[in-house]
Amino acid sequence: MRMEKYLRSMVMWHIYVGLLAISVGVIFGLLQVLSRSGIYVLPPNIYYQGLTLHGVLNAVVFTTFFIVGFLYVITETTLKEKLNKGLVYLSFFTMLIGTLLAGISILTNKATVLYTFYPPLKASPMFYIGATLLIVGSWIAVLNTSLTFLRWRRNNPGQKTPGPMVAVISIYTVWMLATIGVAIEVLFFLIPWSLGIVKSINPELARTLFWWFGHPLVYFWLLPAYLAWYYILPKVAGGKLYSEVAARIVFIMFIVFSTPVGLHHQYSDPGITNVWKGVHAFFTFMVALPSFITAFTIAASLEYAARKNGGNGLFSWWKKLPWGNYFFAYMISAMIAFIFGGISGIVNASYNMNQVVHNTSWVPGHFHLTVGSAVFLTFLGLSLYLANKLTGKKIFNEKLGTLSAYLWLIGVLIFSWGMMQLGRAGIPRRTNLGLAPYMTPEERIFMIIAAVGGIIMFISAVLFLINFVGTLLNKKEKEVELVEIDYADAYYKETNLSPIWDNWKVWIGIAILLIIINYTPVFYDVFRATYFVEGGYSPFSPLPMK
Amino acid sequence: MKGEERFIPKGAIAFFIAMILLYAIMWFSIYFLLIIYRGG
Numbered sequence: 270m271r272m273e274k275y276l277r278s279m280v281m282w283h284i285y286v287g288l289l290a291i292s293v294g295v296i297f298g299l300l301q302v303l304s305r306s307g308i309y310v311l312p313p314n315i316y317y318q319g320l321t322l323h324g325v326l327n328a329v330v331f332t333t334f335f336i337v338g339f340l341y342v343i344t345e346t347t348l349k350e351k352l353n354k355g356l357v358y359l360s361f362f363t364m365l366i367g368t369l370l371a372g373i374s375i376l377t378n379k380a381t382v383l384y385t386f387y388p389p390l391k392a393s394p395m396f397y398i399g400a401t402l403l404i405v406g407s408w409i410a411v412l413n414t415s416l417t418f419l420r421w422r423r424n425n426p427g428q429k430t431p432g433p434m435v436a437v438i439s440i441y442t443v444w445m446l447a448t449i450g451v452a453i454e455v456l457f458f459l460i461p462w463s464l465g466i467v468k469s470i471n472p473e474l475a476r477t478l479f480w481w482f483g484h485p486l487v488y489f490w491l492l493p494a495y496l497a498w499y500y501i502l503p504k505v506a507g508g509k510l511y512s513e514v515a516a517r518i519v520f521i522m523f524i525v526f527s528t529p530v531g532l533h534h535q536y537s538d539p540g541i542t543n544v545w546k547g548v549h550a551f552f553t554f555m556v557a558l559p560s561f562i563t564a565f566t567i568a569a570s571l572e573y574a575a576r577k578n579g580g581n582g583l584f585s586w587w588k589k590l591p592w593g594n595y596f597f598a599y600m601i602s603a604m605i606a607f608i609f610g611g612i613s614g615i616v617n618a619s620y621n622m623n624q625v626v627h628n629t630s631w632v633p634g635h636f637h638l639t640v641g642s643a644v645f646l647t648f649l650g651l652s653l654y655l656a657n658k659l660t661g662k663k664i665f666n667e668k669l670g671t672l673s674a675y676l677w678l679i680g681v682l683i684f685s686w687g688m689m690q691l692g693r694a695g696i697p698r699r700t701n702l703g704l705a706p707y708m709t710p711e712e713r714i715f716m717i718i719a720a721v722g723g724i725i726m727f728i729s730a731v732l733f734l735i736n737f738v739g740t741l742l743n744k745k746e747k748e749v750e751l752v753e754i755d756y757a758d759a760y761y762k763e764t765n766l767s768p769i770w771d772n773w774k775v776w777i778g779i780a781i782l783l784i785i786i787n788y789t790p791v792f793y794d795v796f797r798a799t800y801f802v803e804g805g806y807s808p809f810s811p812l813p814m815k
Numbered sequence: 816m817k818g819e820e821r822f823i824p825k826g827a828i829a830f831f832i833a834m835i836l837l838y839a840i841m842w843f844s845i846y847f848l849l850i851i852y853r854g855g
Contacts, residue, residue: 511827568827568830568831569827572825572827575826576826583829584829612838612841615838615842616841622846624849626845
């Protein structure tokens with residue numbers, strides 16, 4: 270596929286901004302773990318400012334920029350249709366301005382509200398406006414992609430949507446449905462409140478709107494990783510995607526089930542009836558199903574590759590996978606971490622068991638395995654891959670890439686084990702434990718273990734950045750005109766596919782219906798049982814100050 | 816698939832079963848912790 274020079278350059282700029290964000294974000298990650306373990310204790314204001322930077326830069330800025338850039342490549346290379354150049358620029362600069370506004374607010378300590386920005390913690394209006402622009406910029410990218418897809422449909426009547434594009438549609442649908450919640454929260458409540466136009470805020474309403482967005486946000490991060498695992502990894506490993514239909518069903522299931530699940534983050538919140546928390550718990554298990562299908566389908570795809578490479582036995586075929594390939598190393602490390610991230614997530618989602626781990630160190634232990642590894646490592650591997658494909662420059666050192674990937678996996682397994690053990694003991698998250706007098710010596714040991722893991726992760730991230738910058742400094746091997754992404758063939762192809770599996774209106778309609786069914790009674794509960802407060806909450810009492 | 820030897824992903828099935836067993840062990844370890852917390 271001939272990809273215009275401007276787009277190749279713009280995709281790389283999306284990656285540069287994302288990687289610049291994590292370059293700062295991982296430093297604060299290291300400081301967090303050093304402070305919590307008591308090795309290097311940060312003052313409280315710096316601790317929470319750093320925690321906000323760590324969350325916003327790594328989990329929001331890096332992911333959003335990377336995903337938008339990556340999906341441009343997937344859209345053009347699968348549809349063979351051009352994106353709108355003006356919209357690509359408009360989207361990028363809107364997101365960039367938003368990021369700068371939010372970043373300046375956090376760096377000047379005017380938005381130390383963590384990445385969940387729960388009121389009554391209040392940030393400067395610049396932070397909320399910046400976050401809004403970041404999201405609006407991504408909406409422009411969705412508009413651009415949608416227009417391109419609709420043009421492809423008009424030009425190719427009767428053709429089914431190509432597999433990787435199914436993933437793109439799923440990712441952007443999840444994103445659009447999710448961001449409705451946070452858009453209402455920020456535009457109608459947080460911005461007027463922070464500007465002083467309205468005096469009061471309803472924290473429970475804001476939390477409910479946030480988690481309407483906050484959980485499907487996880488799938489916005491995760492599904493581009495699934496896209497790479499399904500459609501690129503099998504070919505890099507030397508095999509085929511085991512089942513094209515399974516991949517399509519998985520991405521459609523995410524459209525349907527991603528959003529009506531937010532209450533599993535609010536099991537402990539007052540004012541919402543148990544029935545609806547239970548319903549959201551049920552749908553959370555439904556959204557785990559496509560991940561189980563993914564585990565099997567990707568394993569089968571890799572097994573096919575390994576057996577073609579001489580692998581045999583029930584388990585020993587694993588040895589014949591290309592463990593020394595940098596791209597494979599990033600992807601397989603991401604997936605191994607996700608095995609543990611998956612089960613820890615199922616524990617979180619299990620209604621009564623959530624009470625054991627709720628708001629404890631278990632939670633960051635869990636999401637460093639999911640977004641902090643499954644997503645992060647996949648995106649790092651793809652960053653090197655795209656740098657090679659889009660600039661024509663050789664990877665600086667493939668072995669360094671492989672080493673970095675496995676080092677992160679080792680680090681995160683140690684880090685998360687330490688954090689989860691602390692969580693099981695009831696040690697809280699988002700707390701500067703280096704200053705806490707209530708930690709026992711046994712618990713301090715687990716905190717040190719987590720710190721050792723965190724240091725290894727930091728070293729891995731530095732090695733990645735050296736490799737990435739080294740790649741950019743390499744001389745061009747060839748002039749890039751055709752961008753060839755290694756899309757895998759399917760072993761079981763989609764034949765006689767029912768039109769329903771390519772009818773996006775149906776699936777998006779069902780998703781909207783489920784959101785209405787699952788959230789209408791919840792908002793009724795919230796408005797009935799909670800109220801707007803002026804003074805916010807005191808940290809010394811769970812009751813609102815009136 | 817045409818012209819290829821039929822591929823049955825026995826290894827993937829074994830992996831999936833092993834993963835479910837691992838999940839069960841980890842899930843029940845927290846479940847029993849819950850029971851202990853409740854004084855059971």
